[in-house]
Amino acid sequence: MKPKNKLAIFKSILKAKKIGKYALLMLFFATSYASVIPPNFTTKEIKFVSEGNSLSGTIFTPNNIQAAVVIVHGSGQEKRSINFATLLANNGIAVLTYDKRGVGESGGLYAGPEVGTNNVDFSNLNLLSLDASAAVNTLAKSLSNNKIPIGLIGASQAGWIIPLTAEKNKEVKFMTIFSGALITVKEQLRFQFYTNGDKKFWETHSEEEARKHVFNDPDKYEFVDTNPNDILSKLSIPGLWIYGGKDIQVPANLSIENLDKLKLKGKNYEHKLFPSLGHNTAFSDSEEPMNDAINWMKNITKLKNQK
Template identity: 30%
Template sequence: MIRTSPTAPARFAVGACLCALMVILGSLQPAAATQKKPSALPWSAPATTHVVAEDRRFTRGDAELSGTLYMPSSPEPVAAVVVTHSASSPLRTSSLYDHLETILPAIGMAVFIYDRRGSGQSGEEDAGGDFTLLSDDAIAAVQSLKADPRIDPKRIGTWGLSQGGWISPLAASRSRDIAFVVAVSAPVVTADVQMMFSSTNHLRANDYSQADIDQMVAARKAVDDYMRGTASREAAQKRVDVAKTKPWFKYLYIGETVPDRAVSGWRKEIANDPLKNLEAVTVPALVIYGADDAVVPVARSVERLEIVASQMPDMQFHVIAGADHAMQMTADLKTTLDPKHDGTERPDSPEYFAILSSWLAAHGLVGD
């Protein structure tokens, strides 16, 4: 694990952040604002943190996207975080993001979580695997928040987990409006390498044989080779036709029909090298991994980060013992790797919460 110490002026803020954390652990036009309801218990005391949740919309090109801003009360403009999405958690209501709307306002930061395009109240047309389009949506959200006088326009950043951990750095590399980046469980390998690692571990965790794993690898490789233009669609389809009869096919996250590479979103995804996007980030960046992540090749990702670390003095990265892909420590492995539970993740690693809060404090992003 790589740790850094905050500068002296930031230590008080870090302490305040962690105290708040311990309590926790025990054009945008407002459409609707609701104060979080106080406890109905007769012995309850007034809460210190007051948060207003506002439903808001913003546009990017012809698309209108909808989200919710969680805004802490403050006499001064506050820093804000725009959330970019995990592939399996496209909605603002996903449990994956609950900790952000709880922790960040408690330490004096706003957080904006929107429905990814093509999901929820953000229209019906998705990005089709176009990471640049998704990153531009995040940039549009940041630019919209800059118009809110309660938010400091120079302290708006992004947070993303998994696929969102790809989108956040890409957005920061494309816009000077983004002041910082937090990338959680972000593979620093291409999507095909990451999915081969993930599918292999899915089969291993469910006690499939090496013969099954070899067959799965052959199917994935055939599809990827076709997408790169080095093999035929027919050869890929033959491999998929055999694989789709197997009980483990659900762990591949590919369709039963190989799409035309000319229109395939997967072809676009595997052409993206996230390390190049990260290298282009010049603002402070925090990259966090779980040591027990079965979805992302953490060891390989850290190796690639270490290669560029000397050229990126504003980047810090940590590997958290006992945490999985979603920063969970208590979740059962087979449950987390079962596709029917996708989108139900809920981070619970105290070390993750502490690192996130202290890093934000050390960079002057929390309230007084």
Template identity: 25%
Template sequence: MKNHCCLIAAVLFVVMTGNAQMGTVTKSKVLSDSTRLMTRMILPEKPLKKKPPVLVIVHGSGNQGSWNTYIPMISRFSAQGFAVVFFDKRGTGDSEGVYEEVTAENSEDVFERLSNDVVSVSAWAKKQARIDTARVGLLAYSEGGWVAPLALSKSDDLKFAAILSGPLCTVGQELLFTELQQKAEEVPEITLDSIYKSLADFTGKAGFDSRPLVESMETPGFWLFGGKDQSMAVDFSKAQLAELMKKSPEIPIRFKVYPNANHSLYDAETKERMPYAEDIRDWVLECMYE
């Protein structure tokens, strides 16, 4: 998505995430809507449980959705004992199909296709040996925060979702946020407060909105945000989650904010990595095993 929050830091995030040693890698071409997706499952060297829970990665935006770009992220979670499933995003790497830039106008159609890909790959994952087939979940980053709730609504195979720096607003609102953030660099009158007011008053083309799907979620969801994220509307998104949780306390969702973290969940000043992988591991142990 041009100038979109999720494009800005997607490559930075996966490059900086870590270089832990990966375990056994199984490759396959998975069919999704007649499109073949190059898919890999990575079994950890030290499983979290005897049969490890599974994280299916849901890409951030941009056309950098191929294996080499995501190896550090995969390694980080493999080191936490998860089996990790990754597929080259359609139109990138060794997957077929056409990569599509997301706009407010086409977002519903594009996310429909991307969520179908996630569901197809998740169904393939559940058939693999040596994994915990009852604990297959999603690990979504940035733009993937829109795709993941849609995929959850389509599949009984998916039991949880962890979402890193994922928006809880419409695509149109997120595009407006990015536009105003860029203008604020040259126009001092544009403050963060005025930007959030503009989001609340937004009447333009909305595009895809995951909030109704989140409101009806029955599977556990965990959102992690950076308090100094300048690439997405964090305060707006966490307020939406808090409102949903207050309105429907039975929804099994929660969120966490790392106050000094950026969109990539690194300290904005020291560049120290936030413990998001460890926090997700602990959350999965709590909500999936206790």
């Protein structure tokens, strides 16, 4: 090897070592700096009892609490929503999130098609609402300021469970629901079977065609139905519903129409429609739906505290 080439290689090695030392130094400073930044919230593992079963969860307590919520599950075997709770807590919202009954560290039996049982029969939705109600009571006891209103937040199937919970527990002061159906459970299933998971459904079908199936299709399953409109007509707390215009699990326009009927009766219910979004409005590529929900909850809390 020529001396000139050896010198070039030697210089390259020295340069690499300097870069490595610099990177390590930066990593050290970054780690040290992060370690002295206090978190915006604290967490506490908890257990509470609902209908004879012990449920496990986590309470997130921000340093400056501006609102408080219990996260209500959608369908499926859902554990506590740590990422969701962290997002809310970083925005000043105290949170209780827990493992659904029969899932994770929570006792009880999980109901769902994965295990051969019906999770949308009224008996199961009602049981899950009792769990959410027990969670509300647990969160209320953990708050040092009893003037902070507690609400419920959730998506999809939670749209049926949240009103049932609010009807049972007067501690619930507001509702925030992403993609919740304001039609009966059976009607929602008819719509879901009709769309059949086709992401381009709304490109080939009209609103009129969809409604025809919702109201006239034969039911594939028989179970005790739930009509959220009956329950919502009895409640006097504010609520916000957020929908995606391309939803193929919940008919957004029909749900909004029913919501408007309730508003005409004096209910303090609001809605926002994002035409380009689908069923997953809460955690879509757009941050706007979640930001709108957070700002709405904070504003509701301020208004209630001023009374």
